[in-house]
């Protein structure tokens with residue numbers, strides 16, 4: 001159901017008094033890398049972790065809450081997100097270095113964390129240069145690249161759960177593995193501490209430059225995309241999937257490179273990336289992703305698992321697209 005002003009008036013009047021800000025009817029399409037998606041009923045920007053905890057303690061349980069990072073791993077459906085969408089910025093963006101440890105708020109950008117650590121001569125954060133999200137989003141999925149991931153350098157993380165209780169947990173309690181974090185789904189990360197090692201600033205800088213260039217050459221980073229669409233099945237041995245092939249290879253072998261549906265397309269440059277050619281709806285992107293999964297399964301027997309989070313409601317006025325697929329001429 002789409003939000004109506006009356007619906008939102010009732011919703012706002014039920015929300016607790018906070019020090020942060022509530023904003024109604026916020027278009028979320030500008031908040032994701034795909035540039036698609038419907039509105040949030042209410043967007044909440046907490047003043048700090050205590051304010052977030054107060055909100056979560058006092059917010060009626062039947063009101064859904066969803067936290068957003070930078071929307072770089074997110075497909076928001078065209079009907080938008082009901083309830084309260086939480087965005088962490090301001091006080092949550094802080095980064096502080098002390099010796100070889102670094103504390104970072106959940107709203108801090110990975111790229112900023114990498115830069116601060118470079119300037120402090122700390123090795124181990126270079127991979128973050130290529131991940132266009134926030135620390136909170138990275139913790140949620142144990143983001144990683146080039147053989148390193150958040151879990152390799154994390155000491156502890158702080159989070160607030162759905163009842164407003166604050167937690168600080170060590171790495172071992174988070175059960176991090178390939179693109180997985182075992183923290184309960186209702187936890188909202190607020191802060192974390194990482195460790196690095198002292199190293200040469202120029203070498204760190206050169207490695208970050210290599211990451212930047214590798215991204216530019218191998219990924220459609222200047223398009224509307226959500227990064228890797230599917231997890232690499234070979235890494236998910238725990239779930240019994242032992243394919244040696246990476247997701248992009250399976251997609252390529254199934255003939256999906258360049259496959260298009262409405263304004264959505266499988267990238268020609270990196271076929272584990274879906275792109276919005278400018279006119280895509282979230283429904284186009286999701287249906288194309290499902291079609292890729294179907295074709296890969298038919299071709300290789302592997303059912304790919306979405307890496308991109310898909311949230312929100314379908315727009316009832318914009319039914320799922322008819323499956324008119326096109327393959328771009330080579």
Ligand SMILES: Cc1cc2nc3c(=O)[nH]c(=O)nc-3n(C[C@H](O)[C@H](O)[C@H](O)COP(=O)(O)OP(=O)(O)OC[C@H]3O[C@@H](n4cnc5c(N)ncnc54)[C@H](O)[C@@H]3O)c2cc1C
Pocket residue numbers: 033066067068069070071072073074088106130131132133134135136137138139140141142143144145187188189190219220221225226227228309
């Ligand atoms: C061009 C491109 C390249 C990419 N390359 C990589 C890569 O190399 N490696 C990689 O791992 N990823 C990559 N990604 C995906 C993405 O950048 C990462 O997964 C990133 O960590 C997502 O962070 P975010 O802040 O954008 O989270 P969002 O996309 O906003 O959210 C993702 C999920 O995290 C949850 N979340 C966000 N913040 C919090 C919080 N504070 N507490 C709890 N949950 C939270 C959201 O609810 C959602 O479920 C790439 C994406 C793009 C567009």
